[in-house]
Amino acid sequence: MTDDAEARCGDGADAGSEGDTNTAAGSEDDTNTAAGGEDDADADAGGEVDGDREANADQGPTPETSRAWDEYYRGDEWEREAGIAGTAGMAEMAGRFIDMVEPADFASVGCGPAAAEFELAERYPEVEFYGFDRSPAIVEDDRREADARGLDNVQFAVDALPRLETDRRFDVVYAVGMLYWVREIEDAIVDLYTHVREGGQLVVNYPNRYLHYEVLDEESDADRDVAPLVRDAENLMTFDEVGRLLGSKPRSYYTLVGAEDHRELKWPIVVVEKRG
Template sequence: MSTVRAACPKPAAQMNATYADDTVIEWNDFYENGEYERIAYIGEEAMPKLLRRFFERHGAPESFASIGCGPAAAEFALAPDYPDTAFYGYDISEAVIEDNATHAAREGLSNMHFDVASLPNLGIDRRFDVVYCLATLYFVDGVDDSVNALYDLVKPGGYLIFNYPNRYTMWTFDAAFEGSRRDLFHRVVDGKNLLSYERIRHLLDANPKSYWKLMDAEALPFVGRDTPCVYLRKPEN
């Protein structure tokens, strides 16, 4: 069974992980204690390596946006080696955005920029060569609008990379998760924010393809039919 690492330090009654007003407070509470790990919550150390492989194969973008960046593990791993790429990280939590900005300044990473934003109404007025959204749609209401909002951020000729919950994710989480972790992923368990290749194709009028396959990552232990991750290239015109 593939796995998703859940950042869930609080009891279920305190951690209602939806993108509603009270969620801002809860995620801030989580990040403000400063005890979280700066890791990718899917794939951990493998995700920066896969993203680096994407840059190597498809060219380093001039601009890169991570939506729901959390502690921005992949972005911090790549930014020192790609000084000409502007990395933008957005998250619902003011606390993690402030922490990321402080860490970037301390490391002298002037090509990293952070701001508060949340799906589906991001309020971001720029466009990017690569838009990246990992381990975020599990927690979002209005998943159709969120996918459209992500695609709208992509420049013509650019890429959107994102993972999402599907029916297999729902079945896996329903069987495996209890207590606070089940509550954290309750929208997936309840089948309220599930997607599929067909649904994405309908929403964007574009053909999603497997990011795992593109990056030769299909044999990695966290990759399975319950952890789909896709990429789309936006037409030039």
């Protein structure tokens, strides 16, 4: 993996916990015991995916970062398996989650090269997979890859947060390693949740203050510049804030899928069920 790719896609190998704080983003206070893992235990799709939303592609409130992604995918420095989804047992964890909830469909938002989604689509032919990304370049490439693999249970479309244009709902909506580039993070998380069918599950990873410190600690400006919103603490969230926003208590994804060894404070992934 190139340095650039690693900087962009990170290394999810040891990522993860919901153990961030309920204090203001960037605060030194680390007193949210609830988020430390103790409460983990509580912690209309169909048919073809809608056509690409060119109007929603590569423009909007954070055009500078999304354009950078599209340019990145138009280059030749990225590798499908080198992104977050291709590392760190992300496909393995998602597979365990699918085994638990047995969804009819699974939507990945900000899917990028979709390494995990391809692996899962091969493993679960009965599940319909949908990948959405703001970058037209990666969506085109993902479609070619799906054809090359002969997969007919995975489809891709250009679409973007903070407000997806698709009106479909899914049993699982999964957004990992992508909210770092979304300024309107609260709107985006609410929008993701609206795309979960009743009884379904949102799996979401969000930037927190631990990741912010990690970005500040990067050695070069170039590395710090990869995630400018996180660097500038403009879109940081906490476990409790996600719960308040959605009116439902999150649970730790890592705990649910039995992957405690993947926890790290800077990389929270939570599950929020959609109740009727």
